[in-house]
Amino acid sequence: MLTNFNPKELPRALQNMIVRDQGTASASPPRRAFLKVMGLSGLALGTFPGMAPAQQANGLKPTEQPLAFVQIAPDGVVTVTINRLEFGQGVQTGLPMILAEELDADWALVTARMGSDDPAYIDPVFGMHMTGGSGAIKHSYTQYRELGARARAMLLTAAAQRWNVDVSTLQTRAGKVLGPGGRQVGYGELAQAAAALPVPQKVALKDPKEFRIIGRATGRIDAKAKSSGKQAFGIDTRLEGQLTALVARPPVFGARLKSVDEGAARAIKGVRAVLRVPLDRGAEGVAVVADGYWNAKRGRDALKLEWNTDDVEKVDSEQQLARYRELAGQPGNRKFDADMAPLAGAPLSIKADFVFPYLAHAPMEPLNCTVKLDDGAAELWTGTQMPGLDAIAAARVLGLKQDQVKMNVAVAGGGFGRRAVPTNDFVVEACQIAKAARAAGVVAPIRTVWSREDDIRGGYYRPMHLHRAHIGFDAIGNVLAWDHAIVGQSITAGSPFEPFQVKDGIDGTATEGMRDPYPFPMRLTVHHPQQNVPVLWWRSVGSNHTAFVMETLIDEIARMTKQDPVAYRMKLLSSKQVRHRAALQLAVDKSGYGKRRLAAGRAWGVAVHECFDSVVAYVVEASVKDGEPVLHRVTAGVHCNLAVNPRSIEAQVQGGALMGLSMCLPGAAITFKDGVVEQSNFGDFAVPRMTSMPAVDVHIVPSAEPPTGIGEPGLPPLAPAFANALARVTGKPLRDMPFKLA
CATH class of the missing domain: 3.30.365.10 (Aldehyde oxidase/xanthine dehydrogenase, molybdopterin binding domain)
Known part of the structure; x- marks a missing residue:
C-alpha cells in the first residue's frame, strides 16, 4: 500500500470515501509540434x-x-x-x-x-x-x-x-x-x-x-x-431541407468501379441524386442522396454495380497468419536487445505464440457527418475526436480556406478511437458527397450516414497481431532471458503522427506495455508488414494486446514455479512501483483473494497493468460452463491519482472491463476471405450481452496528486485476468483471442 500518505491532504469527499472503505477492508510527450x-x-x-x-x-x-x-x-x-x-x-x-x-x-x-x-x-x-x-x-x-x-x-x-x-x-x-x-x-x-x-x-x-x-x-x-432518449447525437442533426446520403462501397478496400447501372435507384421515390464519388484510400463509391434514410437505403440496394478488384491486394486471414508466423522467426527491428545467451541453458522455459485478430470499434452510433455548403463557406456537424484536423481536411476537399469552414462538435454515441482518423475518412467522404451534389444541382444540407454494416465492414480496425515469446527462467521464477517478437501493421506509419511515434522503424503504439514495469532481460523484435486493411488505434491502443501477453506469461511462470501469482508480482515490482503495488493490493484486499473460499469450479485470476499513466489491477472469479468461459465477478483496484469524479471513474472502469470482455468471447474477430470482410453486424461480430456482464466492484487508491487518464486503462488487464483464472480451471494457458478452450 502507499506510504507517507496523509489522508488529510484530500478533499473532504474523498476523506469520507476512505473512511467508508476502511470499514469494509480486510487488512506522453508534448505534442506542440x-x-x-x-x-x-x-x-x-x-x-x-x-x-x-x-x-x-x-x-x-x-x-x-x-x-x-x-x-x-x-x-x-x-x-x-x-x-x-x-x-x-x-x-x-x-x-x-x-x-x-x-x-x-x-x-x-x-x-x-x-x-x-x-x-x-x-x-x-x-x-x-x-x-x-x-x-x-x-x-x-x-x-x-x-x-x-x-x-x-x-x-x-x-x-x-x-x-x-x-x-x-x-x-x-x-x-x-x-x-x-x-x-x-x-x-x-x-x-x-x-x-x-x-x-x-x-x-x-x-x-x-x-x-x-x-x-x-x-x-x-x-x-x-x-x-430519457432526449440526447441529440451527431446522427440526429436536422437542418431545414436536409437530405440523407448512403454510400455503396467496394467489397475490397481500395477497389474502383467498373460499371454503374443507376436506373432502378433513381426510380425510387425520394431519391434526389446518384453520385459517383471518390472514397478513402483511392477507392470509388456511389452515393445515393434522398429525402430520408430509408429511401436512400432502398436506392442504394437497387444499384447494380460491378467492381474492378484486379489491382488491389485481397487479404486472406489464414494466409496472413501463416505469413506472420514466418516473419516472427526472421530478423527485424529491435526495440530491446538484451543478451539471449542464458536462454539455451535455462532450467525452465516457455515457448508461445499469441494471436490477436482485427477488431472493429463498433460504437453504438455509426459514423455520420452533416455538411451544409454556402457560397464561400461550409458548416459541418459530427462527433469527432479531432475537429481541427477534420476542418483542415474539409477545407482542402471543398476548395475553401480553413477560416471558411465551421466545425460543430456533436455528442457522439461511442467511438473508441474510430472518430480520430488521420485520413479524416468519414468527414472527407461527406464533403465529397456534398460537393458532388451541389455540382449536380442539389442545393441542400446533406447528412451522410453509415449503416451498421458499413461501420463493421468499413475498416480502420485494431490491427491483427502475432506475438511470439521464448522465455528462460529458473526454479524460483528469475527470468534469465526473454526473446520476443511482435508482428502487426503500424497504425501511424504514413500518417502525420509518424514523426512522433515511429522510431528506428518501430511504431511505439505496437510495443507500449511491453516489459515495463517488470525488469526482465528482453530482446524485442518488431515487424510491420503492409496489408490492404486500414488500421487505427482501438481503445487502449497497444496495451489491449501487450498486457495480455505480459500478464498471462507472468502468471504461467508463477504456476510453473508453484508461486502465488500475487506474491510473484509483488516480488517482481520494485520499491519504485508504488502505484502498481497499491492498485494490486487494493484489488486483492477488496476481493477477498486468498481468504474467501470460491464456489466449486471457480478460480481466481489476477492481472495488473499501466497505460496512459494510470494503473488498474483486477482480481476476477471465473469458471467454465458447458465448454464456454464464464466471468462471475471482477474487483478492480485503480490508481489514477486524484479522483475528480469517483462515479465517472467507476463507470469508466466498468465499461473498460466490459469491452475487455468483448475481446474474449466467441465471435469477437474481424476476418477476411479473398479481401472481403466476413462480418457485417452484431449477428456475426459478437459483443457481450447483459447476461455476460459480471459484477464489477471498483475501488480507487486515494491520492492528492494531479489526475491521470481513466478512459482506457480499465480495458487491458481484464482479458489476462480472465485467462489466468481459466488456466487454473482447465490447466491449459490461453494463447488466442477470442478464447479457444477446446
Missing part, C-alpha cells in the same frame, strides 16, 4: 451570450481565456464549454466540475456545451484539437482550474466596483459574492460587468483540502437526457 506539422491557423474567438466582449489580457493564450469557456446567464446558470468530444467517457461532467470548483459555482446551476474547432479548444498539451489518449482530465485539469479561478477573480472585482469596497473584503460561495454587512449578489447579476474587465494573468488556486465539488461522486450532467 503538431501545430507546425498540421499548419493549424487561428480563428477569431467568438463572444458568448450573457458575457460581453472583454479585453484580452496580454500574454494569455486562447486556451486561457475564460470568456471562451464560461457563460453565466442572468439567472445564474453557468454553462461550461468543454474542449473535448463527449462520447460516453463523462468529460461533459468532469471538466465542468473542475472549473466550477475554482469558480465557486452552485453545482445545481452548472451545465455544459460542446466546443468546436476554435483554437481555444485545443488540447493544451498536444497543441491540437484532440480527444484521445485518456487525456481530457489529465491535460486540462490545471487549465480548467485556472479558467474558473480567473472568472471568479473577475466576478469579485465587478462586485468590489459595484459596492466600492476593497476586493480583499469579499468572498464567494455557491454562485454568489458575499460582502461586508451581509451583502450578497449572484454571479448572474455581475456577469456582464465582469466580462468587460481585464482577464488576470495569474490567479491563486484552492488548496485541495478546500475542494467541495472535485472528489465528490457526482451524477452526470447528461444522464437525464441520455436515459
Whole structure:
C-alpha cells in the first residue's frame, strides 16, 4: 500500500470515501509540434451570450481565456464549454466540475456545451484539437482550474466596483459574492460587468483540502437526457431541407468501379441524386442522396454495380497468419536487445505464440457527418475526436480556406478511437458527397450516414497481431532471458503522427506495455508488414494486446514455479512501483483473494497493468460452463491519482472491463476471405450481452496528486485476468483471442 500518505491532504469527499472503505477492508510527450506539422491557423474567438466582449489580457493564450469557456446567464446558470468530444467517457461532467470548483459555482446551476474547432479548444498539451489518449482530465485539469479561478477573480472585482469596497473584503460561495454587512449578489447579476474587465494573468488556486465539488461522486450532467432518449447525437442533426446520403462501397478496400447501372435507384421515390464519388484510400463509391434514410437505403440496394478488384491486394486471414508466423522467426527491428545467451541453458522455459485478430470499434452510433455548403463557406456537424484536423481536411476537399469552414462538435454515441482518423475518412467522404451534389444541382444540407454494416465492414480496425515469446527462467521464477517478437501493421506509419511515434522503424503504439514495469532481460523484435486493411488505434491502443501477453506469461511462470501469482508480482515490482503495488493490493484486499473460499469450479485470476499513466489491477472469479468461459465477478483496484469524479471513474472502469470482455468471447474477430470482410453486424461480430456482464466492484487508491487518464486503462488487464483464472480451471494457458478452450 502507499506510504507517507496523509489522508488529510484530500478533499473532504474523498476523506469520507476512505473512511467508508476502511470499514469494509480486510487488512506522453508534448505534442506542440503538431501545430507546425498540421499548419493549424487561428480563428477569431467568438463572444458568448450573457458575457460581453472583454479585453484580452496580454500574454494569455486562447486556451486561457475564460470568456471562451464560461457563460453565466442572468439567472445564474453557468454553462461550461468543454474542449473535448463527449462520447460516453463523462468529460461533459468532469471538466465542468473542475472549473466550477475554482469558480465557486452552485453545482445545481452548472451545465455544459460542446466546443468546436476554435483554437481555444485545443488540447493544451498536444497543441491540437484532440480527444484521445485518456487525456481530457489529465491535460486540462490545471487549465480548467485556472479558467474558473480567473472568472471568479473577475466576478469579485465587478462586485468590489459595484459596492466600492476593497476586493480583499469579499468572498464567494455557491454562485454568489458575499460582502461586508451581509451583502450578497449572484454571479448572474455581475456577469456582464465582469466580462468587460481585464482577464488576470495569474490567479491563486484552492488548496485541495478546500475542494467541495472535485472528489465528490457526482451524477452526470447528461444522464437525464441520455436515459430519457432526449440526447441529440451527431446522427440526429436536422437542418431545414436536409437530405440523407448512403454510400455503396467496394467489397475490397481500395477497389474502383467498373460499371454503374443507376436506373432502378433513381426510380425510387425520394431519391434526389446518384453520385459517383471518390472514397478513402483511392477507392470509388456511389452515393445515393434522398429525402430520408430509408429511401436512400432502398436506392442504394437497387444499384447494380460491378467492381474492378484486379489491382488491389485481397487479404486472406489464414494466409496472413501463416505469413506472420514466418516473419516472427526472421530478423527485424529491435526495440530491446538484451543478451539471449542464458536462454539455451535455462532450467525452465516457455515457448508461445499469441494471436490477436482485427477488431472493429463498433460504437453504438455509426459514423455520420452533416455538411451544409454556402457560397464561400461550409458548416459541418459530427462527433469527432479531432475537429481541427477534420476542418483542415474539409477545407482542402471543398476548395475553401480553413477560416471558411465551421466545425460543430456533436455528442457522439461511442467511438473508441474510430472518430480520430488521420485520413479524416468519414468527414472527407461527406464533403465529397456534398460537393458532388451541389455540382449536380442539389442545393441542400446533406447528412451522410453509415449503416451498421458499413461501420463493421468499413475498416480502420485494431490491427491483427502475432506475438511470439521464448522465455528462460529458473526454479524460483528469475527470468534469465526473454526473446520476443511482435508482428502487426503500424497504425501511424504514413500518417502525420509518424514523426512522433515511429522510431528506428518501430511504431511505439505496437510495443507500449511491453516489459515495463517488470525488469526482465528482453530482446524485442518488431515487424510491420503492409496489408490492404486500414488500421487505427482501438481503445487502449497497444496495451489491449501487450498486457495480455505480459500478464498471462507472468502468471504461467508463477504456476510453473508453484508461486502465488500475487506474491510473484509483488516480488517482481520494485520499491519504485508504488502505484502498481497499491492498485494490486487494493484489488486483492477488496476481493477477498486468498481468504474467501470460491464456489466449486471457480478460480481466481489476477492481472495488473499501466497505460496512459494510470494503473488498474483486477482480481476476477471465473469458471467454465458447458465448454464456454464464464466471468462471475471482477474487483478492480485503480490508481489514477486524484479522483475528480469517483462515479465517472467507476463507470469508466466498468465499461473498460466490459469491452475487455468483448475481446474474449466467441465471435469477437474481424476476418477476411479473398479481401472481403466476413462480418457485417452484431449477428456475426459478437459483443457481450447483459447476461455476460459480471459484477464489477471498483475501488480507487486515494491520492492528492494531479489526475491521470481513466478512459482506457480499465480495458487491458481484464482479458489476462480472465485467462489466468481459466488456466487454473482447465490447466491449459490461453494463447488466442477470442478464447479457444477446446
